[in-house]
Each structure stands twice: as structure tokens, then as C-alpha cells.
Amino acid sequence: MASTNQGKQDAKKRARDAARMSIRGAQSWTPQTLAEAVREGKREALAQAITWVESSLPDQQPHIEALLAELPASDQSLRIGFTGIPGAGKSTLIERFGLRAVSEGWKVAVLAVDPSSQRTGGSLLGDKTRMTELSKHPEAFVRPSAASSTLGGVSRATSEAIQLCEAAGFNLILVETVGVGQSEVAVRSMVDVFALMLIGGAGDDVQGIKRGVVEMADLLLVHKAEADRMPACRDTANAYRQALHVLPTPPSGQTADVLMLSSLTGEGHEDLWTRILNLREEWTASGWWKTQRDQQRLDAMHRHARQLLIEAHMHHKAEAWEDLERQVVEGRSSPYSAARAWVKLPTDWKR
Amino acid sequence: MASTNQGKQDAKKRARDAARMSIRGAQSWTPQTLAEAVREGKREALAQAITWVESSLPDQQPHIEALLAELPASDQSLRIGFTGIPGAGKSTLIERFGLRAVSEGWKVAVLAVDPSSQRTGGSLLGDKTRMTELSKHPEAFVRPSAASSTLGGVSRATSEAIQLCEAAGFNLILVETVGVGQSEVAVRSMVDVFALMLIGGAGDDVQGIKRGVVEMADLLLVHKAEADRMPACRDTANAYRQALHVLPTPPSGQTADVLMLSSLTGEGHEDLWTRILNLREEWTASGWWKTQRDQQRLDAMHRHARQLLIEAHMHHKAEAWEDLERQVVEGRSSPYSAARAWVKLPTDWKR
Numbered sequence: 001m002a003s004t005n006q007g008k009q010d011a012k013k014r015a016r017d018a019a020r021m022s023i024r025g026a027q028s029w030t031p032q033t034l035a036e037a038v039r040e041g042k043r044e045a046l047a048q049a050i051t052w053v054e055s056s057l058p059d060q061q062p063h064i065e066a067l068l069a070e071l072p073a074s075d076q077s078l079r080i081g082f083t084g085i086p087g088a089g090k091s092t093l094i095e096r097f098g099l100r101a102v103s104e105g106w107k108v109a110v111l112a113v114d115p116s117s118q119r120t121g122g123s124l125l126g127d128k129t130r131m132t133e134l135s136k137h138p139e140a141f142v143r144p145s146a147a148s149s150t151l152g153g154v155s156r157a158t159s160e161a162i163q164l165c166e167a168a169g170f171n172l173i174l175v176e177t178v179g180v181g182q183s184e185v186a187v188r189s190m191v192d193v194f195a196l197m198l199i200g201g202a203g204d205d206v207q208g209i210k211r212g213v214v215e216m217a218d219l220l221l222v223h224k225a226e227a228d229r230m231p232a233c234r235d236t237a238n239a240y241r242q243a244l245h246v247l248p249t250p251p252s253g254q255t256a257d258v259l260m261l262s263s264l265t266g267e268g269h270e271d272l273w274t275r276i277l278n279l280r281e282e283w284t285a286s287g288w289w290k291t292q293r294d295q296q297r298l299d300a301m302h303r304h305a306r307q308l309l310i311e312a313h314m315h316h317k318a319e320a321w322e323d324l325e326r327q328v329v330e331g332r333s334s335p336y337s338a339a340r341a342w343v344k345l346p347t348d349w350k351r
Numbered sequence: 352m353a354s355t356n357q358g359k360q361d362a363k364k365r366a367r368d369a370a371r372m373s374i375r376g377a378q379s380w381t382p383q384t385l386a387e388a389v390r391e392g393k394r395e396a397l398a399q400a401i402t403w404v405e406s407s408l409p410d411q412q413p414h415i416e417a418l419l420a421e422l423p424a425s426d427q428s429l430r431i432g433f434t435g436i437p438g439a440g441k442s443t444l445i446e447r448f449g450l451r452a453v454s455e456g457w458k459v460a461v462l463a464v465d466p467s468s469q470r471t472g473g474s475l476l477g478d479k480t481r482m483t484e485l486s487k488h489p490e491a492f493v494r495p496s497a498a499s500s501t502l503g504g505v506s507r508a509t510s511e512a513i514q515l516c517e518a519a520g521f522n523l524i525l526v527e528t529v530g531v532g533q534s535e536v537a538v539r540s541m542v543d544v545f546a547l548m549l550i551g552g553a554g555d556d557v558q559g560i561k562r563g564v565v566e567m568a569d570l571l572l573v574h575k576a577e578a579d580r581m582p583a584c585r586d587t588a589n590a591y592r593q594a595l596h597v598l599p600t601p602p603s604g605q606t607a608d609v610l611m612l613s614s615l616t617g618e619g620h621e622d623l624w625t626r627i628l629n630l631r632e633e634w635t636a637s638g639w640w641k642t643q644r645d646q647q648r649l650d651a652m653h654r655h656a657r658q659l660l661i662e663a664h665m666h667h668k669a670e671a672w673e674d675l676e677r678q679v680v681e682g683r684s685s686p687y688s689a690a691r692a693w694v695k696l697p698t699d700w701k702r
Binding site for chain 1: 412415416419420423424436511645648649651652653654655656657659660661663664675676679680685686687688689690691693694
């Protein structure tokens, strides 16, 4: 477990460094002045505010609370999630999609949730520079993947980052995550429309994509539908269309659409955009749009409660924790019994 | 978010059903009689005990604690984790590996962690019956993937399931998980040796496997190394051998070995087994074996603490939670402020 433990140490160090930055930042920024600068759309203020919400130090929580209280999330925004296995071409699709949207007057923010690289981040054989054109655009904001030791930490930070981007005036929020794993569930719980990207023609992917992920999707995008790959992509699209029929109707009342598209030629991007705007219209009329957002707010409340609880208890019962750790290592207590003993200890929440 | 919410509802229902089973079971089983039957190696008792630890109802926790206190984990076991993307052939490899081990006198338990299918479980286009030969073997126990609404729940249950299997006399524990995601981190924190499976020759997989996962692995297995695929597999193995050199030395002090193997021909399985036994010998001598297990116990304690905290607070402050939920839905409070207000409320831990 040591490599993970090493990862935790690194993450803790990063968190401490980030917190120090925030505290230094706090000498020039108060929650109020920072909130004001975010509302004015100042990019460095937005970046700083996101760094604040990524901090998990208990002492920072009152600042974060004050900041977020000043910056309510917007009801007027459109939030879209994209997932898919590595190699599905997520960044390419999102960049093209985002560039199109800014050309039509949207202000676009891109956020990424990637919990799979805990120690050092990035893919093994070198990170590509991501979305170079979109990140330079004056009407767009591309935030790299948040660093955190836990998926809970990443998704909490991303959820708050959405709120901050909206307060800064961005009205189209694109959230990207790697496929196969828990992160889709986290992202699904933050967005209005959730798209699953598939690579057409790869027989294995039909087996590989888990049913649970397909069931969460509002749109299935068969990507890389180009030239000689078209027949294979059509087969994949048809296979999924048929498979969707055997799944229960989603709570939105609408079975997912399967679209084919290419981000090289741009083919299908028009369709995708139209389909998303239609979903917004239909779901606003049916009430589903508001129902889903309400449920997401409740889920966010639950996530916050879990995180704040453990942080508060760790803060107030640190010595008892260390004593119990010794008992566990020396074999005098099981991990479960020690955890229960520690949870039972009283704590006073001081702030 | 509704599909996820639906998933949560389903998971809650399953948890309630499971808890009812446990409670009915508790009329015939006390923690003591159940522990006794597990120690005697009774399979239905082991299955029942694992169902108990999968329950997240607060009322069940004292029973679980009593059960686990009776059944300490073994220091004599060997725990191996296998991860890899869907299609890497995990089940096939584990079945062959497990059958070989039972033929040499090991008692083998197989557990699976699959957090990616939340709503209904299984892959979209039909589950294959898994490890049919191994599951029928008298010296083996194959437990299907745990159902739970959270990865935290799944990994907690798996960690306890390992302990229970060991108490039932199984001394080789194989834990399988899907690749790309958070579940590898959970499984890495439960096993002595962690193997990452790769499909040789697929150029994409080199890009797709995240660096963080490679860094956690003690062994890299290039699977499906058969006939005409051999040259491609050799290329993949060499590419990873070179890539491993640029990574920091793992805390075990040993860079991961890259092996090629086929579970059709059995080629490479002898090597794999020898390599694992060597690692055990070397790490026992260097002290790493014990260091890693100690750290894992501490990590388990931390996981339990998180879970018990939220369960206890939910149990004791249910009404306040509902009030605050109403405020959030009506827009009178932000999710974060409501969570903080709720966490601050005092609670008495009654059990």
C-alpha cells in the first residue's frame, strides 16, 4: 500500500502548499474582495478561487463558505459532462465543441475530473498539451485536472468550481472525465446532460463499457466516425441503439440518442449541439430540468457533509487517532474496532 | 442526476433487503455462532458473514464488530490483486492461476471489486458465467462482485471479506478489479502484490493506461501472448520496461517486472507464480512485507472511520437533515452551508 501511501503524502504536501498559497492569497484577497473579482470575470481571481475550494484544511473552510455564499450558482447555465475510455478522443471533441459554442456567443469553461492518476498525474508516456486553441480563446477558460488524494476531494472541488465559473459569467460548462470507474457517477451528479463517448467498430468496447455507465448517459456519441471507419461505426451505433431498448426508461423519460460524429471533419457536431438544446427545451417543459438540478443540490449537500465530518473529527481528535493507530499496528486492536472507538469519542465543533 | 439517484434508491433497497436477511439470519446466527461456523470453513456461513459486512445499517454495526473481533485476519496468507481494462482477460487469467494454486494445495478465494456498474450490475450485453471450473472446486471460493451504492462501501466490504475468507482457512486471496478508475487504489490498499494486466500490441493501451496505475503495480502482465501476437506483445513489454525506468523507485525498493503470458496455452504462468513467491521471500527479508501490511491496516482504520461517522450522524440527526434538505431545494441555503450547519449540530453516539 506504500505507493498509495506515498501518493497520499504527496497529495497532503500539495494540499499544504496550496493552502499556504491561499493563506498568502488571503492577505490580499478576502472572501468578499475575491468574490467581487470573480463576479467581474477576472480570470486570475477565478483561478485563485478554484484553488481555495480545492483546499481541504479545516481552517480554510470558513473562508470557502464565505466565498461560496457570495457566489451562488446560476440557473441559466448549461452543464454538459463527457466520459469515455482513454483514446475515445474526449479532449479533441470538447475543444471543437467549445470553439463552436464560443463562436455563437457562449462563454465556455472546461473542467476535468481524473481520479486515476494519484501519484504524479498524467499519462505514462507523456501528456499532450490539451485544448491549446480553446485555452487561448478570450471567451473560454480551461482548468486542468484537480490534484487531490481522494475522488471525494476531486469531485467536491469540481462541483464548487462549476459554481465559481458560473459566477464569473461562464454559461456553458463542459466537464470531462475518464471512463470506466467511479468518476462518471460524480460527474453525472453535476451536469444537466451527460454524454458517453464510444469508439466505433472496436468490438471489445461493446463488452467493455459497463451497463451502469450506459444507463447514466443522455447521449451516446460514436466518435471518430471517419472515411473507412464509417461502416464499423454504423454497426456500433446500431448495436447500442438495440441494446438501449432493453434498458429501463431513464428518469428523464427519454431513451438516450445515439449519434455518430467526427471531430476531424466536424461531421455530426451540428447534430450534437441541436440535440442538446432540444433536450434543454423538452426537459424544461416537462419539469425534469428543475427536478434533476434539485436532486443534484441535495447530492452535493450529502458530499459536503461527509467531507466536513471527517475533517472536523480529524482536527479535534488528532491525538486519540495517533494512539489508536499505534494499537492497530501493534495488533492490539483491529482497524474496525479502532475506528469505532475513535468515532465514539466526543468532539466539539469550535468554528 | 436522476439515474444515479435511482441507482442509490435501488442500492438502498438492496441494502435493506440484505439487512433483513441478516436480521433473519441473526435469529439463527449470533456473531459468535457465525464466527464459529466460518472458522470451521463452512461455505454458507462464509457467504452469510460477507453479506453481513456488506450491510451499512447502523443497527447492524455492533453485530459486524462482534463478528470481526472473533475472526482476526491471518498473517500467513498471500493476497494478490489483478487489474486491467475490460477485455484484458482478467477472469481467464485468474481462473487458470487459481486452478494451478489449488492443485498445489492452496485454498483459494476470489473476490471482485467493480464499482462501475451502479444500477443493475454486469456488462451491457450479457454477463458471462465467470470462472465456472474454479467456482466448483472444493478448495476454492468465488464471490461475485459486491453490490453497493458507493465505492467506499464496496471497498470496505471487500477488505472485510478478505479477513473473513482468511478466517475460513483460505490462504491465497485473489482480488480482481476493472482498470482505469479509483478502484485500483482501493484494491492496491488491500493486497500484498498488485498486478496490472495489459493487452500486448494494442498501441492505444500504452496511452490509455494511466501513469498512476502503472506506478502502483508490482508486476506488469502482458496478457494474450499467443502465436502471431507474440512480436506485438514483445514490443509492448519492451516499451513498458523502458517506461518503468523513468518512474521513481517504488517504496518496495523494486522496479516492477514485466512478464508475458497466455492463459490459453499456460505459457508464462509458471514464471508468474515463481515471481510472486520470490517477492514474498525478498520482501519478508527486507521488512517491506510487514511495513506494507501495517500501513494497510491504518488505511483500513481510516476508511472505517469515514464510513462510521456519516452513518452515525445520519442516524442521529435525520430530522435536521430533512429540514435542511428543504432549505436547499427552496434555494434558501446552499448545499455547502446546509452541510456545514448539519455537521455542527451535536450528536450523541448511543451504542
